[in-house]
Amino acid sequence: MLRTTTCGALTISNLGETVTLCGWVQKSRDLGGMTFIDIRDRYGITQLVFNMDDDQDLCKAARNLGREFVISATGMVVERSNKNLKIPTGEIEIKMTGLNVLNAAKLPPFLIEDETDGGDDLRMKYRYLDLRRNPVRNNMVLRHKMAQAVRRYLDAKDFIEVETPVLIKSTPEGARDFVVPSRMNPGEFYALPQSPQTFKQLLMVSGFDRYFQIVKCFRDEDLRADRQPEFTQIDCEMSFIEQEDILNVFEGLIRTLFKEIKGIDLPEVPRMQYSDAMRLYGSDKPDTRFGMQFTELNDVVKGKDFAVFDNAELVVGINAKGCAGYTRKQMDELTDFIRRPQIGGTGLIYMRHNEDGSLKSSVDKFYDEASLKLWAQAFNTEPGDLVLIMAGQKDKVRKQLNELRLEMGTRLGLRDKNTFSALWVLDFPLLEWDEESNRYHAMHHPFTSPKPEDIDMLDTAPGEVRANAYDMVINGTEIGGGSIRIHDRELQSLMFRHLGFSAEEAQKQFGFLMDAFEFGAPPHGGIAFGFDRLCSIFAGLDSIRDVIAFPKNNSGRDVMIDSPATIDQKQMNELKIRSVL
Incomplete structure (x- = not known):
């Protein structure tokens, strides 16, 4: 290792030790006979002190260091005379005996400080520099801790993490798919998954009665603060359960996250019918922090x-x-x-x-x-x-x-972003009317089970049929949603028919799932949480971009790597795609 410790680890208990630190130059102060350098890594900041009386060449070298130079610094831990108790290392400094510049740096386009002078566009272009700032890095640490807490909780509940395919089949329901041309099958396309929905249902048919995955999903839709073309879900499914089991297990997950990550004892989550949410708040995701x-x-x-x-x-x-x-x-x-x-x-x-x-x-x-x-x-x-x-x-x-x-x-x-109010919203409509296409669409997705007592109304009053569906809302943001699924072919075929699918269309799009139902599908249901949204709420942020390491902008572009971009004609020819220009 080039370093013996990190820039956030040394305290008064380390006095007299000789150490080597590696990191970036945060700032320097030249006081004539002495030069002070703050060295930073992701663990913290430590002050280095260079004294002309001890080593003139070393002190001159320190004066030539610029912001964000990468350096290795060796010296002895001594007690600071002017202590800074706002940081963990503020009682000590390093009396320097050796300095090595590992890499010089250009002056960054914005200050690498908690309060920076860089605007959103500039920081997105140089995101790798933005990630050096404490607030952004802390968001990434929070995200990591939440992911680990999710895995611990679900593992303790006997869930198995299974990876599902990323190259799948495009379906007509829901948002627009991102499609990927197949070179080996000219004229045919994969789609990137909007969710692993059908695969997790097939896992239930396979006997994996408790599945989860922290999974990347993709939707080609208009963007806003809580949307990205690629996003992450905590995706879960369970067999041999009823709605109450889902609510209890995943309310437990959310309460565990609040306890472990925020130190907050979230009270029992109240429940509200969709109809009451719309009547009392005009929203299916009401903010219940206030009346x-x-x-x-x-x-x-x-x-x-x-x-x-x-x-x-x-x-x-x-x-x-x-x-x-x-x-x-x-x-x-x-x-x-x-x-x-x-x-x-x-x-x-x-x-x-x-x-x-x-x-x-x-x-x-x-x-x-x-x-x-x-x-x-x-x-x-x-x-x-x-x-x-x-x-x-x-x-x-x-x-x-x-x-x-x-x-x-x-x-x-x-x-208040530091106040948290969670809510279950239950019994959504199964179908919603779309004026543009002049037909009903599934409010959640076509695999959601209707309330058994409402099935007869599918023919007479489809808009009044309730779904076995549920959303979790925190502070007016939907952070998770799911449903009890249809698990027999006859009911699934009936659902497709009411969604305007012909028998041939349903077989072509979802025949693999309906065929699987004939081989003994257990009753099952699940939920998916928007992991990015959940992290942004825990971090007290308005946009999910701030909890994603390399996000896209509001136009769906990665301005750092300049993507999406054109590809050369040779690739276009291999894919049998004609130029649009």
């Missing part, structure tokens, strides 16, 4: 000749506690917020419950004091509260009000 549940007002506000309410399918609002003093400017900001194109609201009605007890609304022309008292009663308001109301088509207005609720939660400081 502000929806209150429906149709019975209270209609019939007063106010067309906005009378013509609306749903009138619904929230009580923003303590916000009655909002100024006209603040109210205008909220109205502008819900009118943004991505939200699509048309207007906002409000009522103030003033500190003197009086009630004042933005539609006093239509509603007298007696009417407003009914509003106050419905929202259980107190002096100082502000009621915010929206009206429109049921599903749209709930989604719009959800965005307003989250905005108010942010403004009121109710969405």
